[in-house]
Amino acid sequence: MFFIFEKATMTEQIEDIRKNLQEKIKGAKTLKEAEQIKIHFLGRNGVISHLMKQIPLLPVDQRSLFGKTVNSLKAEITETIEKLFANCIHESAQKGRQELFDITLPGKCPGIGKKHPLTQTIEDIKEVFSRLGFDVAYGPEVELEYYNFEALNIPSDHPSRTDFDTFYIKEDVLLRSQTSTVQIRTMEKCPPPIRIIAPGVVYRPDTVDARHSFMFHQVEGLLVDEDVSFADLKGVLEQFIKTYFGHDVQMRFRPSFFPFTEPSAEVDISCSICKGKGCSVCSYSGWVEILGAGMVDPNVFKAVRYDEEKYAGFAFGMGVERITMLKYGIDDIRLFYENDIRFLSQF
């Protein structure tokens, strides 16, 4: 059905056209002549068009093959004529001015995309802690008040609650103001030993400015085991800080207060901008605060029914935006949520 045709007629006709084309091309030198040849073969009343018009006159079973042959001839002629055009252009250029193949013109770039800088920071953090055997855990963002406060040893009416100002949905349902909620949910589900980090979004009703955002990211860490000490906490955090901020960075631990840890500490690193000499980023102290940490308060173990004599643990938490800002010298937290491509493309 497809491949029946009169070979002789077809081949002869095609060969004639080819010869004709070659002859005409030999004489052509100018763009005008090339244009005429193009019209002769490919124009509306040209050779190819003429052949096409014959198709309906052929027996049905030959039409397809004939059409295909004509099409491939058309492609061949088109290519030949294009080459002719190129030659003519080149010649006229040779006569007129020299055309430069300018290798310094910019390249053509395929579109590339980037992960959000906050995602990159979270991935870096996960990478460091996964080497130390920490799992990644998640928890809900809309939380029961119990997990955000009571279980973390923050009773209602306690002045420390102001440190964790909170958006409420209902009486006892809120948007978590810290990822520490995941600690409790994990410990409720699993017996010790525990080794997790919990990255995620938290919310606090802060008026938005260059330093504050009502939504931001935290990574919380928790390790519970037998014989865990403050010295281990220091060791784990030192490994993180050296990996993330560099080996020449200095760190210091200061006593502080968090209701869910005892003893509690804040950790500073030497300011990477001024190398500890003092600048506006570190308020001229040479140190910048990067995370809060401490030994898990026995009251938290009580809330999840862990044996507080047998087990000890440490927890730490850090602001992802803050760490990213410090690392790259970003001065406005709002940039992370504007998603201007000119910002995102830099990381």
Add this chain to the structure above:
Amino acid sequence: MKISGNWLKDYVHFSLPPHELADKLTHAGLVVAGIQLVEDDFCLDIEVTSNRPDCLGIIGIAREIAALTGGALQLPEVNQPDENKKTSETISVTVEEPLLCPRYTAQVIKEVTIKSSPEWMQKRLISIGLRPVNNIADITNYVMMETGQPLHAFDLDKLSGNKVVVRKAEAGEEFIAINGAQRALFHDMLIIADEKNPIAIAGIMGGKESEVSESTRNIFLECAQFESRQVRRTSKAVGIASDSSYRFERGTDPEGICRASHRAIQLIQDLAGGKVSGNFLDIKTRIRKPKIVTLRINKLNQVLGTNLNADRASGILKQLQFTILAGSNHFLDVEIPSFREEIYREIDLIEEVGRIYGYNNIPTNTSIRVRGNARSKREIIEDTVRNFFTGTGFYEVKTFSIVDTSPLQAINLWSNTEGFDIANPLRQEESRLRTSLLPSLIKVKKHNMNHGTERIKIFEIAKVYIKTDDRLPQEKTCLSFLDCTDFFTGKGIIEALLSHLGIPSKPDWTGYSEKRLFQEGRAARILMDETTIGYLGDANRKLECKTSIVLCEFDMDFLVKETPFTIKYNTVIPYPPAFRDLGLIVKEETTWASIEKCIASTQTSFLAKIRFLDIYRGKQVPEGKKSVSLNLCFQAHDRTLKSEDIDTAVEHMLKSLYKNLGAELRKL
């Protein structure tokens, strides 16, 4: 809390320069946020954490410095009469709410001369940022700053009925505070009243009416303890905060009240010429039993990772004014002073020892026990998806999950319910938890458009919040993207993603209408086994994004669940495939899916793949029809196919297409 260096030197001797002192305090947990040098003095701005109310008085800071430097603590001498009475000839005091006011002391002082306080006192108050008023007000402020215990002086002659009552307010009672604030009081507020009216909101602020003024001759000096939660609640409710309420909220020293009061009485006698009249009233409703906590030395070292001995630990605690009642190499029985009420457990003592010993002196242990962990499937899949999108030129964005209540933000593709409203929003623009990521992506597109980047490709992986019968919402993780192309490019991205993840089954696409978001007739619901897994559509032009855009919101949880853990390898066939192009004339309403399904149903041998090429409508195609061209790929596992094999197959296929769909081969 601001501290004057000279003032501090009254109570503790130290020779450290200001910045070294600041450093020591910072390392002990009292962060010095600023040092200001003024003439012959310096002022430290200390951030006191909420667990250290004892450091809200200069003496408290002096105690810390004594412990840190070994310097001796010298407290001002105060004459405290031995016997305290519950009545006075001049005035009667009743405490109706002993739980909310565990202790109330008062002294009547007569014939005071109101004038400016002496220069030294004014200078000290100014150095820590307080404004001098008159000698009486300045003395109460001075003693509060020194001891951390708030005091208040009333003009005795303005109190009616020679009577003071500590009671709950009655609804409807009105009160004008010293700062001029006028407030209606409620029943759950604790007040100080005379026979008729409120004269102070307990622990928060005194009243305008009874304020000590130039004409004051006789005063009633109050020094009391108010329950911290009560003060906190009331302060919030009336919207008045003061140096006094700040301290009561955090807790004052119950044993420091008499001392503070007598210190003030003495100063009033010295500086205002007042004469004590009648007894010192002391109404105490709670007998405080000293707390005793045992510290085990091995526990101390276990928690801190140190090697401290009992002597070192007891030395530190004694410097902090703790009393060691008994002890050995293995334990210490420690009596907790009344100004450190927050300490009641062994762990609290461990923190005290660690804090003064210095966290930076605790060793750093870098060898912790190994514990294996495997990356969770969610981690792996989210990572793969992010890499897929960035690899195809998309930028990842992060947008706020709290949004406004506009009709666009109300779009909920996953449920018919509304979003969760926030009970205490900061602004209307951020008052509801979002139910779709797409409005935020449109906002990002507009931001970039207005800042010179017209064409962007962006995606986000984040949660939407859906109401359920539970107390907490369902938090659904969505994968949404926006591209400045069209429906089919978007569809191609989804198909490529599913194939990249190795999800074998193909989803169904059905028409979908969401007029706010999508162009009518150019949007689809994506289904897998009759479950909706996503939405895709060309954006409604009314969204005014200049370029045409395609929007997609996809169920990320589905991807995590359905992605197979392993990919099964298929043999790469060494024989060449053969291709055939077909042009089919079909009715306009015939869909590609039906053509594909029809071809599949013929079970044509060797057919390996069907590829859509294009649709043509024009002269050669009759009205109401279209020409669909496609490419067929044939492949045998064991040999090179001959054209006869394929011809027969195609013929069979064409017959079926004609029979089922009326499709004809397009003639050239």
